[in-house]
Amino acid sequence: MPLYALRHGATPTGGFRGRLDDELTAEGWAQMHAGLTDAPAWQAIVSSPLKRCRLFAEQLASQLDLPLTLDEQLRELDFGQWEGRSASDLLADPAQADALSRFWQDPYQHPPSGGENLHAFEQRVMDAWQRHSQIAHQHTVLLVCHAGVIRQLLRLAKREPRSALMQAMVEHGSLHAIPLFAPHSH
Incomplete structure (x- = not known):
């Protein structure tokens, strides 16, 4: 049985939002509900503690009368100096354009300035995975989390190289x- 991961919906502002704690927009709530249209019956929900994940997870857990666990290790990658900035903003900044391009090509070798090391990010996602996949052997588990966490899990499950992140x-x-x-x- 797989473990399922739902990415949070849209927030009021775009850009890199690792540690920023935004709430969802009405569109974001609708996106998350739509994402669960053909979902299996959950038996447990685990969420990132950030509001864009947690508030939806709390509502869903309450509605379905399910246990909810908040897990700090499911937070998004910390983007350091890029927090709150959009890719187009960074590309227009000569000091950041090359750094962003290098990040997209190889985030492990070129993490955001002042941001989280990708090896540390991978390890914390793997630590969370180990805990929650044990539960998933007997229960249908939904993780409510972020794009970076989901990309990391998909890459690891497919045994793809780090360059595929x-x-x-x-x-x-x-x-x-x-x-x-x-x-x-790897």
């Missing part, structure tokens, strides 16, 4: 079935 499409409100896998890296 940025290739997965993870839209707002999208639901992803992640097959259970033994943790590894």
Whole structure:
């Protein structure tokens, strides 16, 4: 049985939002509800503590009368100096355009300035995965989290190289079935 991951919906402002704690817009709420249209019956919900995930997870857990666990390790990557800035803003800034391009090509070698190390990010996502995948062997678990976390889980499940991290499409409100896998890296 896979573990499922739902990306949060749209927030009032775009751009890199790792540690910023935005709430969802009405569109964001609708995206998340739409993402669960053909979803299985959940038995447990685990969420990032950030509002754009947590508020929806709390509402869903209450509505379905399910246990909810908040997990700090499911937070998005910390984008450091890029927090709150859009890609187009960074590309227009000569001091940042090259750094952003290098990040998209190889985020492990070129993390955002002042941001989280990608090896540390991978390890914390793997630590969360190990805990929650144990539960998923017997229960249908929904993770409510962020694009970076979902990309990392998909990459690890497919045993893709680290260079493939940025290739997965993870839209707002999208639901992803992640097959259970033994943790590894690379």
